[in-house]
Amino acid sequence: MNGKDIIRLGLKGHLIGLALKAADARKGLSKRELLDELSSVIAHPQDYLDQPPYRGLAEELLKAESQQAAAERSRLRELPLAYDVWGPELIEDGARRQMNVAMRLPVSVAGALMPDAHVGYGLPIGGVLATRSAVIPYGVGVDIGCSMMLSVLPVENLERSEMLRLLQRHTRFGAGVGWEGRERPDHDVLDDPAWRESKLLGYLHGKAAQQIGTSGSGNHFVEFGTFRLDEPDLGLEAGEYVAVLSHSGSRGTGAQIAGHFTRVAERLHPHLDPEARKLAWLDLDSDDGQAYWQAMTLAGRYALANHEIIHARIAKALGVRALAQVSNSHNLAWKAELNGEQVVVHRKGATPAAAGQLGIIPGSMADPGYVVRGLGEPRSLESASHGAGRAMGRKDAERRIPKADMRAYLEARGVTLIGGGIDEAPMAYKRIDDVIAAQGDLVSVVGQFKPQVVRMDTGSEDI
């Protein structure tokens, strides 16, 4: 009995040494008997776990088997599943490549790419992905529940200086920022029992309470502008109205949930192709999958509560109630039925657009945004773009866009800006009208919002 005999049995690596050691302990047997016994151990290792000479080998064989099975479950398809792309001429190759990787995941069943698509972590921004009994934390993104809200207000001739004052007084921007002391608002979402149902959420409740009603940073904004309805809709007559539009998310709370569960998912898929590492998923039926789903849906409600507080503060300061309100989440996963099967639809920077469903697609700080109604297109998994989409990265924008050009762009459109930075310059975004035109089969336009006074976080480069 030697190493070659063992290798002929199909064993590799450290298993060879373990088999030789076991064979040594059974040296009373003939070579034939020994080979038969080893073959039996290899075929049925679970039967040898309590037989001392073979125990170590049997354990290692079982471990190798389960690792191989795990690798098999993580193996990417050779080719991506087919998916539709809206406005392909508007989409950079990197976003296509990311979507192709997503469509090779063994859990993927369908997908689509929206015309505002650009590169993100894991799934591209503007990516829609349906999976079977799995949820991908980075298929939702860092800012879980990131969303839009529009309030149409019964006010006329609101002075620009008053808009400016209201935004200064009733919104808060910046990383880590919260309302202080007696200014801190309250909201039912903070009493949601889900906060007590996991250690992570219990820990995050304090941060959520501290930051509620704030706007954060990046592309988030609160703005006053005019909302134009060409036809009666939303319970309103056709006409031009004063409106408030906000883009906000789940702040630090959602970011920490996303970070935590992405790490859990990555640990659970050590064999996943490095290309798809950021697309690691959680089985929906597992404890981790259930915990993520619960935390994600809570973060979604929390994000909408942030908008509600922002809009309520402004309406209260004006002494009015909104005439109409529209809102939608564009970073979230939903359970849905696809071809008679239960699936999870991830929208990472995509507006839900079921037939008749209202949504908001903003342009940029100085370009119009649109209230839209979904057309229920199945090929887009009932989705549309979530905005114009970035045409250049933040660093690129800082290098390439002269401040004077941005100031001129704002001035030409009559937009007053509080905060903001070159990285959020309108020229760093795709043309919203091209993006809207590219999805005429996904949504119909209900009304147009034109920004007048915009507040954002201070960018890395002041303008």
Next chain:
DNA sequence: ATGTTC
């Protein structure tokens, strides 16, 4: 998008 990681 968040803010130095329960």
